[in-house]
Amino acid sequence: MSLPPIPKAELHLHIEGTLEPELAFALAARNGVELPYASQDELRAAYSFADLQSFLDLYYALMAVLRTEDDFADLADAYLARAQAQGVRHAEIFFDSQAHTARGVEIGTVIEGLTRALDAAPSKYGISTRLIMCFLRDESAESALATFEAARPHLHRIAAVGLDSAEVGNPPSKFREVYALAREAGLKCVAHAGEEGPPAYVWEALDVLGVDRIDHGVRAMEDDALVARLAVDQVPLTLCPLSNVRLRVIDRLADHPLRSMLDAGLLVTVNSDDPAYFGGYADDNFAAVRDALGLDAETLRILARNSFRAAFLDDETRELYLKEVDAHGQPAA
Numbered sequence: 001m002s003l004p005p006i007p008k009a010e011l012h013l014h015i016e017g018t019l020e021p022e023l024a025f026a027l028a029a030r031n032g033v034e035l036p037y038a039s040q041d042e043l044r045a046a047y048s049f050a051d052l053q054s055f056l057d058l059y060y061a062l063m064a065v066l067r068t069e070d071d072f073a074d075l076a077d078a079y080l081a082r083a084q085a086q087g088v089r090h091a092e093i094f095f096d097s098q099a100h101t102a103r104g105v106e107i108g109t110v111i112e113g114l115t116r117a118l119d120a121a122p123s124k125y126g127i128s129t130r131l132i133m134c135f136l137r138d139e140s141a142e143s144a145l146a147t148f149e150a151a152r153p154h155l156h157r158i159a160a161v162g163l164d165s166a167e168v169g170n171p172p173s174k175f176r177e178v179y180a181l182a183r184e185a186g187l188k189c190v191a192h193a194g195e196e197g198p199p200a201y202v203w204e205a206l207d208v209l210g211v212d213r214i215d216h217g218v219r220a221m222e223d224d225a226l227v228a229r230l231a232v233d234q235v236p237l238t239l240c241p242l243s244n245v246r247l248r249v250i251d252r253l254a255d256h257p258l259r260s261m262l263d264a265g266l267l268v269t270v271n272s273d274d275p276a277y278f279g280g281y282a283d284d285n286f287a288a289v290r291d292a293l294g295l296d297a298e299t300l301r302i303l304a305r306n307s308f309r310a311a312f313l314d315d316e317t318r319e320l321y322l323k324e325v326d327a328h329g330q331p332a333a
C-alpha cells in the first residue's frame with residue numbers, strides 16, 4: 001500500500017489560480033458570461049506561456065466568471081478538496097482584490113465568499129487556513145492604498161498582505177506606504193520578489209517593506225550577500241517549482257535551484273502558485289522535485305517541516321503539525 005502524501009502547509013497559492021476549466025465553464029453558465037473558448041479542451045490548449053505576463057493575461061481574463069459570494073465560496077471549496085487529497089493541513093491563500101473590484105465585484109463579496117469556505121475547512125477537510133490580500137504591483141501605489149482602506153472593515157478576516165502580478169518595472173519600494181499601514185494594523189507581510197525581477201527587488205522587499213516571507217525568490221541565488229542575509233535571518237522563501245518551469249523562469253525542473261538553496265541554509269518551502277494552470281497541486285510539486293532533483297525522503301521531510309516553520313501559526317499548533325510530519329511513514333506507536 002502506498003503512503004498517503006506527507007502533511008504539509010501550502011503558503012503560496014493564488015485562489016484565482018485554482019480555477020479549473022470545468023468550474024470556469026460551470027460559473028460562466030451560471031452567470032451568463034460568455035467565454036472566448038468553445039470548450040474546456042480549447043481553454044486548456046491555451047495554457048502555454050512564454051513568460052509571467054502571458055500567463056497573467058489569461059489568468060485575469062478568466063476571472064470574469066467570478067461574480068457572486070457563492071462563486072468565491074465554490075472556488076475556495078474546490079481548492080480545499082483538492083488540497084486535502086494532497087496532504088495539505090494548513091493553507092495560506094492569496095486573493096487579488098483589485099482584479100475583482102475593477103470588474104465591479106465588491107471587496108466584501110470576495111472576502112465573505114472566500115471566508116465561508118475557509119471557515120468550513122477545519123471540520124470539512126481538516127485544513128486550517130489564513131487569507132492574504134495581495135496588491136497588484138502593476139497598479140498604482142494609490143490604488144493599493146485605496147484597496148487597503150476598502151478592506152479595513154474586513155481586516156479581522158485577513159492575516160497578511162502580499163504583492164503580486166507583473167514584477168519587472170514594479171519594485172517593492174513603490175508600496176512602502178501601504179505596507180507600513182498594514183504592519184501598523186497588525187498584519188503580517190509577504191511579497192513576490194525575485195521571480196522574474198532582480199535580486200535588488202528581494203533586498204527592497206526585506207529592507208523597505210519589512211516582509212516576513214519572500215514569495216519565489218529564486219533569483220536571490222544570483223547575489224551571494226543576499227543569500228547570506230536570507231540564511232542568517234532564516235527568511236522563508238515560498239518556491240513554486242512547476243510554476244517556474246511553466247512561466248520559463250527556468251528551462252527544466254532539473255535546473256531548479258531548490259537543492260542549492262537548501263545547501264545554502266535557506267528556509268525554502270514547496271508550493272503550487274496557480275495549480276489549475278501549471279500542471280499540479282502541492283504534493284504534485286513535491287513529487288516533481290523529488291523526481292527531477294532526486295530528493296530523498298529525509299529532504300522531503302525537511303521541506304514539509306519548513307512549510308510549518310514558515311507558516312503564520314501559533315507555536316502550539318505549529319508543534320502539533322510538526323509532530324504529524326515526524327510521525328509520517330513511521331510505524332504506529
Ligand SMILES: Nc1ncnc2[nH]cnc12
Nearest residue numbers: 014164165166192273274
Ligand atoms: N506567479 C505569479 N507571479 C506574480 N503574480 C501572480 N499572480 C498569480 N500568479 C502569479
Ligand SMILES: [Zn+2]
Nearest residue numbers: 014164192273
Ligand atoms: Zn505567486
